[in-house]
Amino acid sequence: MVGVNDKINVGMVGYKFMGKAHSHAYKDVGMFFEPAADVVMKAICGRDEQGVKAAADKFGWESYETDWRKMVARDDIDFVDINAPSDAHKEITLAAIAAGKHVFCEKPLALNLADGREMLEAAEKAGVKHAVCFNYRFLPAVQLAKQIIDEGRLGEIHHYRATYLQDWLVDPNTPMAWRLKKEVAGSGAHGDINAHSIDLARFLIGEFDRVVGHNRTFVKERPIATDAAGGLSAGAGSSSQKDQVTVDDATGFLADFKNGAMGMFVASRFAAGRKNHNTFEIHGSKGSLRWDLEKLNELEVYFREDEPNLAGFRRILATESTHKYAGNWWPTGHIIGYEHAFVHIVYEFVQHIKTGSPFAPTFYDGVKCQEVLEAVDLSIERGSWVGIDEV
Secondary structure, eight states: OOOTTOEEEEEEEOOSHHHHHHHHHHHHHHHHSOOSSEEEEEEEEOSOHHHHHHHHHHHTOSEEESOHHHHHHOTTOSEEEEOSOGGGHHHHHHHHHHTTOEEEEOSSSSSSHHHHHHHHHHHHHHTOOEEEOOGGGGSHHHHHHHHHHHTTTTOSEEEEEEEEEOOTTOSTTSOOOGGGOHHHHSSSHIIIIIHHHHHHHHHHHOOEEEEEEEEEOSOOEEEEEBOTTSOBOSSSOEEEEEEEOOSOSEEEEEEEETTSOEEEEEEESOOTTOSSEEEEEEEESSEEEEEEGGGTTEEEEEETTSOGGGOSOEEEEOOSTTSTTGGGSSSTTOOOOTTHHHHHHHHHHHHHHHHOOOOOSOHHHHHHHHHHHHHHHHHHHHTSOEEGGGO
């Protein structure tokens, strides 16, 4: 049981979509799990005082800051959660590490591979704990897929096929956002959602060997959003002014894995009708499995050893107490959702900080993902296959 003095204080930079998801995790982790320390939501940080104050009140943070440097320097902060835009990750991370704080960072880890490697080196040199929020690893059905593969029940892996499809940019009048500017986001669909597919592939079947890719930017300029007063804003309502889109709208690539498997990956924010279609399908010499985030509690499995009259894909509902994490939630068949993956990764990171228990994904995994992302970009530039060891 957690003692009265066993607390870990979190300071978080960012308060919008991911800020809400992370806040929910900190609030729920102690209700459904038995972490080695009580998680205290000590301070939340954002540049807009009105917005961050409202978020602090609504999400349940004890205090707020408008300068991340001030928050990182606070003596009452044990670890720093960074879910600000990608261009801020490196600077905040390095400052937090210099202040002796553990770091929990959203994906992709950095704007580029060089920055990611610098962040990893600094964290390892300082001896602080570090994590990258590849949250989909932590869903019970994905954990079950990993177990099946590790037990050898699929045999030799032949194919890995991943898609991550969204449609929020199909309308050419959708206004500019920070995710469409390379200097802020690093890349478009590639770094935003292919990063998740790459991490899941590494987690499930192993390391990449070489890649070849192509990409498209279908809408090359978009209207600049304005607020009611006519100022620039991220909200709805657009002006006649336009700004250049400097990232990809879609990126696809082929891959060879070090274990001999071949892979196919597609990430697009232009797939009409697809809202958050994150899937993987894996084929081996003894069987296959398939998972879809939009049916995240389910894993489809096929085994060649089944009798012919019973053969076929079966649906496993991963809500039994024997499925990892599922037993901490509701009775069998009472499904969980997207937000629960964040609770699970927060729980594991707190355990790692307080007890030294094994943990991944760390900055190392963030760098390995960044290697693949940049190798794909390099292959597009060259028009040829690129080895991961070339970046």
